[in-house]
Amino acid sequence: MNSIRPNKIRDYREVREAVDRAVQDIPHLRAVDVGPVAAGSAVYPFYQIDLKGADAGNPKNRSVYIGGGIHGDEPAGVWAVLEFLRRYPSLPDLYRHFEYTILPCINPFGYENNTRHNAADTDLNRQFRSPSPPAEVLYVRKAVGARPFQLVMEFHEDVDTPGFYLYELTQPGEPSWGREIIQRIEPKFPVNRNEDIEGLAAEKGVIHRESSDDDFREMLRHRTDWPQAFYHYANGSRHCYTTETPIHLSREDRAEIHLSALDVALHKLWES
Numbered sequence: 001m002n003s004i005r006p007n008k009i010r011d012y013r014e015v016r017e018a019v020d021r022a023v024q025d026i027p028h029l030r031a032v033d034v035g036p037v038a039a040g041s042a043v044y045p046f047y048q049i050d051l052k053g054a055d056a057g058n059p060k061n062r063s064v065y066i067g068g069g070i071h072g073d074e075p076a077g078v079w080a081v082l083e084f085l086r087r088y089p090s091l092p093d094l095y096r097h098f099e100y101t102i103l104p105c106i107n108p109f110g111y112e113n114n115t116r117h118n119a120a121d122t123d124l125n126r127q128f129r130s131p132s133p134p135a136e137v138l139y140v141r142k143a144v145g146a147r148p149f150q151l152v153m154e155f156h157e158d159v160d161t162p163g164f165y166l167y168e169l170t171q172p173g174e175p176s177w178g179r180e181i182i183q184r185i186e187p188k189f190p191v192n193r194n195e196d197i198e199g200l201a202a203e204k205g206v207i208h209r210e211s212s213d214d215d216f217r218e219m220l221r222h223r224t225d226w227p228q229a230f231y232h233y234a235n236g237s238r239h240c241y242t243t244e245t246p247i248h249l250s251r252e253d254r255a256e257i258h259l260s261a262l263d264v265a266l267h268k269l270w271e272s
Helices: 014-026 076-090 093-097 108-113 135-144 178-185 214-220 228-234 251-271
Strands: 030-039 042-050 061-067 098-103 150-158 165-170 205-211 239-246
Touching: 014 030, 014 042, 014 076, 030 108, 030 135, 042 108, 042 135, 061 076, 061 251, 076 098, 076 150, 076 251, 093 098, 093 251, 098 135, 135 205, 135 228, 150 214, 150 228, 150 251, 165 178, 178 205, 178 239, 178 251, 205 228, 228 239
Parallel strands: 061 098, 061 150, 150 239, 165 205
Antiparallel strands: 030 042, 042 098, 165 239
16 A cells, blocks of 8 residues: 655644643553554554543443544544543542543544544554454554453544434444433534435434344444444444544534543443
8 A cells, every 4th residue: 555645734742741641640540552653754652541440349340442533534532532531530420430441542643644544544444354454453452352341432523424423333132322422412512413324324313233233234244344343342342332523613522522422321331
């Protein structure tokens, strides 16, 4: 593949500095540089953050995965993660009941250069079934292993959408929380209410794929270009959400939408 010519419009130091602050400010947080991401003359650290609440021994503890920035031209996912880390010390106690695995920026080169793909012009979010994926995907796999998380939140954006929407994958017998998330977002922000979004049937902003859907199961078996959500789902993660914000909103609003969706999902998980 041809490399993408760098055209830096953001600075990955924002991520480095936020991770350093989080290490200082948040007890029980561990940040690890999983390995280098090489992009021409640039070399980026790939951060994995493990955060356990103070009551990690509580029997209702729940495992949560949060990922941002797998598409570099969708920066609000990264901003939402950094804002989550900044807010964490003052968030309600409920947030301390979960164990988080957080990958704040999966595509550092794309983040800096505003490209969907990495420096090798590869869409990382289509490589999760590849026998020889790029380093960034290998680092995701290393961070999460084959663990089934109770909740997976992947923060994305859509350049074309008039409003927020989400993809939802749930294991057999698990309830859908998509409508509750939409209900939280809709009073303040636009929602994409089209009946067809990205070629898939949608209901008031929710694209929900049932495990009992034969077409979906067949596609999952035969499709080779798995996105990250399929990887988590195949590992048995209970609730998998890909949240999509419209890029015409401000940086602050886009990050707020993702964090509001996370808040609803955490409350629903705690109640389950």
